[in-house]
Amino acid sequence: MRNPNGTGSIFKKKGKSRKPYIVRAAAYLTEEGKYKRPIIGSAETLKEAKKMLFEFNSRNLNVDYADLKLIDLFNRWTESNHVKNIKTEETFYRYSTDFKSIFEDILECKFIFLDYKDYQTRLDKYAKNKGKAALTVLKSIYVDAIKNKIVSENVPLYLESSSQITKTVERVVFEDNFVRLLWKRYKNTKDRYSAMILMLFYSGMRSADLLRIENKNINLKERYFVTGSKTEAGMNRQIPIHHLIFPIIKRFINDDKYLFKEQYDSLKYQFDKILSEYNTSGNLHSIRH
Template identity: 30%
Template structure:
């Protein structure tokens, strides 16, 4: 079947080639009326070349090899993979995509070892394991660029990772610091979110993605829900101290308890951490990570309670089934332990 005008074509190139099929598009016409072409890539089979041509026509991109950016190659790579990889892997790829934002608009042909090494060295907040995975992702992106004949060398193989980075040491919020947060409740937006985290032990993304429908103000409970099996669909009693904070946020006409600035979606973790949490910490003279709130709750409740079953259920650490049914007695036991916290 003949392709539509302007669609492009696949031709078999002469000679002994590992990738003999070229996918090309028409870019114009010469002075004597002949078509001019540009190749979007070379492939081992005609079928692969036709697939690439179809994908290009569905989502055209800049095929001027001198201008193609890292972001364009990443977009193409992720689009090709999203139907064939597990959802968790796809989420990881998108996270690495965001990490690479400083390099997004750089022409991929101009990115050499020095640029990649400088980028990796500028990410001291990431663990060695995360950096290793990020390096692997960069390698996959550069491999895709090599397949498209944009570059001919994978410079990610020369990236040197730190030997070991110590695990982040968690610091609990002291009683004095928690008192300061309460004092400044009406001074800074989102201090209430920090206090809710401290008094529920919820993971940050768990709270940021919490829909209001998961909050029951009649029974004063929250249905938690992410990361681990034990963490999903668990009931968290609302501590009396933060009940007014949650009630106030429930009065807003938003789907999520902690909406983003546009109030149309939830607040992304990186944005919340950078734009809210770290600014509040700086203004109040505190040095903490967001995850210190959960560590603080775990410390506070273990200081006042010996009921390990209730504690692990609240924190979502036990390997319970998602379908577990919480009886009223179970909830009241957890509430009793939680309310021992001052």
């Protein structure tokens, strides 16, 4: 299907395909003196293909980054200088979790094609504090994307978190009996999650720090380990190993990078299940009280 010169083209693949319409950008001359016609993407219908090509041309998008997804930019953010400026590991995990939960269904979408509506409609569905955390991450992502000429438009400038207010979570002080039940559970099942939760109780560390303990930073002889926090506040902090959890650490230490491979979401899910099982209220952060 011909379009005006310099605007790209659309063609339909033969055979059966869920997205048969292929969208190409206009040809350009490479540094090697060869013409290149990069593929922008594919679409299910001709209408969608035309919209994709129109957006690409009207927004002056960079075809070299057409395959980059939002999740790719998020992963870059987790390793960026923006994260180093976050004061606590707990804040880092809150930002990460809120961002991924709000934008969950567009994480695999191509980044350069996402616009104001894609983000704002999702922010409107969540509470203000959660939206503000997600926006903080998104703004940093766009700062780096603009610097690297992935996009030219700073979309987050026009975005707003919703006006919904959430209630403050009440902190709970766990009773000794709950800890005794955890020990009984661990001794009967050797459950990894029970072991991890017990380590939180006897170390006073944040769950985020627990998940970043590297095996190389565990000193069994002198009975301490060093946290692997990404933030300055928790970086290289030595924590003594309580004698009750020493056998746990000795059992789970391994040749891989981290002591535990589990993610925060799975730890939180399992902890909530245990709380429900023992008819107890609270959250991971309450362990530190």
